[in-house]
Every structure is written in C-alpha cells, then in structure tokens.
Amino acid sequence: MAELIKHFFNQISSPVMMFTLGTGLLFLFLSFPGQLTAPKVAGPLGILVVAFFIFGLTDEHFKMIITTPDNVPIVMMLFIMLYFTWYAMRKATVNDMRMAEGKGPLEKEESEQKVLVFPYLIFIEFVVALFYSIMLVVWSLALKAPLEDPANPSISPNPSKAPWYFLGLQELLVYFDPWIAGVLLPTLIIIGLCAIPYLDRSPKGSGYYSYQQRRVWISGFLFCFWMLWIVLIVLGTFLRGPNWNFFGPFEVWNVHKVVPLLNVNLSEFVFIKWLGWGLPSQWYLRELPGILLVLAYLLIPPAMAAKTFCKKAFQEMGAVRYAVAAFLLLMVIAVPIKMYLRWAFNLKYLVAIPEFFFNI
Amino acid sequence: MNEPIAPKPDPSPTPKPSADAPKPAAPAATAEPALKRPAPEISVPGRRQFLSWFTIAWLTFVAATAGALSFVLRFMFPNVLFEPKSTFKVGYPDDYEVGVVDLRWKGKYGVWVVRTVEGIYALLAVCTHLGCTPNWLESEQKFKCPCHGSGFYKSGINFEGPAPRPLERLKIGLADDGQIVIDKSKSFHQEKGELSNSEAFLKL
Structure with missing residues (x-):
C-alpha cells in the first residue's frame, strides 16, 4: 500500500505532470474560491498536506531530502505560501460575499474603529520579535550550515544547485538559453512587477481584499508566483538529482540513471523531418521558420485580441499600455509553452544561432 | 531679511545695484514694476549666479571623484599575473x-x-x-x-x-x-x- 502511494507520487511529480496538475489545481482554486477557502474545506486539505509530509518522513530518501539544512526553508516556504494564499483569498471572498449583499468591505468597518498603537500594536510586535529571535537561535543551533570542501574548479558538485531562491531560474536554464533564463527573464520579472501599478490603474480593490473585482490581475499574479516561481523552486530543490535528472520524491538518487534527452532544434524538425531538404547552410535561412514563428507569436495574438475579446481593455488602456501588458503576458505564457515543447517534442530551441550565441 | 515681508513701496532702489549681476531678472523687474516680482536682494547672489557656482562646485566634485577613481584602473593591470602556463x-x-x-x-x-x-x-x-x-x-x-x-x-x-x-x-x-x-x-x-x-x- 505504502509502495503504491509512493509510486503514485513519483509519477505525478514528474515536471510535466506536476506543472499540469498544479495549473489545474490553481484554475480550480480560482474558479471556486468561495467554496475552497471555506474553513470546512481548506482545513482538511491543509491537514492532508501535513499528512503527506508525515507519511513521507517514513521514507528514508524523502526524509533525507526534506531535512537537509538547505531544504528546510523550502518546506517552510511551501506551508507559508499555502497559508498566505488561503488567507488572502479567504479575506477576498468574505469581502466579495459582503459586497454582494450590499455591505461595504470588512476593512472599511474595521478602519472606523480606533485602537491605540501603544500598548496594543507594540505589544504584538514585541511578542513577534521575541518569537523570531527564539526561532533564529533554535534554527542556528539545530541546523548546521551546509559547508563543503574548498572550491575546486575541476570538480562541479553533482548535482550543482544554486541558492534556493535561484532554483526556479536554474530550472528555467534547462529549457532556455543562458541569456534568456539568466538575464532577460529576471529583468522582465522586475520590470513587470514595477509596471503593474502603471498598467492596472483601477482603484477597485485598493485598501481592501477583493477577488471578484480584480479576477484577471489576481489570477495572473498567482499563476506567475505559484507556477513560475514556487513550483519551479520546489522542483529544483526536491526533485532534481545527480546530472540534473528528474527524481520522484520517493526515488533514490541514482547517479547512473539514464534518461534519454535527445533534443532537436526547430530548424531540424522543419528542414530534415518535414521537408527532407537537409539544413540550409546559411543561418538566416535555417532559422527563418523559428524567427517567423516567434514574431508571429509576439505580434498576432495581441493584435487579434485588441480587435476582438480585449477590445474594451484596449480602449481603456491605450495602445502603449496595452502593448506593454500584452508583451509581458506573452512572455509569461511563453515560459510554460517552451517547457511543454521540451517535454512533449524534445524541442531544444525555436531559433538556434550558435554563431552569435543567440538561441530562443 | 525682513524686507520681503514689506509690500515694497518703491522698487527702484533695490534692483539697481544688483542689476549688473543677474541680468535676466533685472529687465523684468525694471520694465514692469507693476508685476509683483520679489526684488532681488543686494547681498544674495541671483538664481543664475548661484546655479553657475553650484555647477562649478559639482563639476569640481565629479572631476575629483573621477580622478580618484581613475587610480582604480591601475589595479586592472597588475605587475605580476599568476596564470598557469597555457x-x-x-x-x-x-x-x-x-x-x-x-x-x-x-x-x-x-x-x-x-x-x-x-x-x-x-x-x-x-x-x-x-x-x-x-x-x-x-x-x-x-x-x-x-x-x-x-x-x-x-x-x-x-x-x-x-x-x-x-x-x-x-x-x-x-x-x-x-x-x-x-x-x-x-x-x-x-x-x-x-x-x-x-x-x-x-x-x-
């Protein structure tokens, strides 16, 4: 029985399954926020997650990965993220229900009551500060700093892992060229976060939680943060083993695990497999299909959407803001698209010009 | 310093001595005394003059900083390089x-x-x-x-x-x-x- 459960979790935690299931769960969560955040439902679900980890501790390998000092914060992050996603969504749905009844948001009622900063707030802050001090002391005593041998340039540890907060980006490096995964995407994350207040100027939801009034933005943010950051960090921390191969949570890290990963560029698909011509010798001819595809992806959907189902958004936002928002959104979607293409077709690069270190 | 508070009875004595230094402010003040512009003070330098001093100070500061930092460039070319033989x-x-x-x-x-x-x-x-x-x-x-x-x-x-x-x-x-x-x-x-x-x- 236990073996069966372990096998099941090994299967569903493969990158493609995990990403698909995660997106599905998120979609479900965003479709039925009122029902799923109700304490009657969310409580047992939370207990299930805890039960899974307790069950996992009975497995030697799972226990080793979970309790590695480097990985303990990731386990904590997982629970904290689950908690805060639930908390914010719960507040939002409660407000939505209140507003559907014609009452104002809860925050409005609360802001009318006045409480003295001292002693009420200061006291809470003091207790929290005490708690965190104690926690840090216990942490530093209980978990050893993961120091290793002196660095040797001729030996890379296997697996070589970035600091935990970069493991999402390291996972992206498997699918993208270094300049995209290491430079372009992080820059776009920062620029995109900075751009949010300029793109979304609606005063709704300002100062109070609400989901119904800001469905699009909250869904987009949760998808980016959960699927493209948290899930990728979890994947990189727990499920990537020697040679950066995938290993299920209950699978022993075997250095000699063989995973065939024969990757093929789009140009090879087009010219060798479909047309049977052989690769053109000039890079611009060879990569023409990929370049056209990327340009079409970036230009056609926003133009079509502006004419059809995003007409209202286009008129409200104006051309510039619409274009920026569309570009950021397309880049966000491009990340899972490229990952799925790799998983499904072993597609390496859409545009591969190693002559200029330019690969997409 | 308590002069500006007063509603300036006669604008002619104040702008005249300073008219040499802050040129752009002076014609406006003398040509249309009806406009209630604050008359430039005698001892205080005009805005343009102040800005020019300010610019010079900043340029000096930047030049000094750049000069000091330029010595850092020297460290890019060490006297001895311990590189293994290729x-x-x-x-x-x-x-x-x-x-x-x-x-x-x-x-x-x-x-x-x-x-x-x-x-x-x-x-x-x-x-x-x-x-x-x-x-x-x-x-x-x-x-x-x-x-x-x-x-x-x-x-x-x-x-x-x-x-x-x-x-x-x-x-x-x-x-x-x-x-x-x-x-x-x-x-x-x-x-x-x-x-x-x-x-x-x-x-x-």
Missing part, C-alpha cells in the same frame, strides 16, 4: 588507449584527452552552457554536466540538455621529444567549422 605536455601517444576518454589531466589542467583510431584530440572540460565542469560517464559513454543536465558525446557534440554548442577542442600537437603538447590558449569550435584545422586533431 601550454603543457601530457605524455606520449602510446600512454593513451584507443577509444578511452582519459581523465588524468582533468584535475590539473581541465582537459580530457581522447584517443581514437585515427588520432588524439583534447576537449576543454568546460560546459558550453554556463561553464560548469561536466563528468565523463563511462557506462553511458557521454559527458554529462551536473548543473543543468547538458550531455555531450565522446566527440564533444552536444546532444541533450540546454548546451547550445559542442565542447571546445584545444590545439594539440607533438613536441620534439615525442610528447603530446596541448595549448589551452587556442580552441577550436565545431559549430564554426574549425575542426578541420590540422591543429585541432593529432593524426597518428
């Missing part, structure tokens, strides 16, 4: 077995030496993806990078993972004493068609 000998061709990737020099020089039936080539042990050091997996007959999973055949050709181009080959030749000489300062790229170069492969 050329080294790795023994005789007979020391190498045909079809085997030799790991002896990976730790010291960061190269793999591969002997084939036709000859010998040297691969630089740096992944072309982000520069980690791959491992040679004998059972799977491939180089595998532990950082992001790039894989290379024995020939150095990339076939899996994100590495965009094959492993680089190094200049290889024979010394006068019959030993193999590898020069790490010269590398050959397969994707640029440089492997046909006679220095990239030691024919035996």
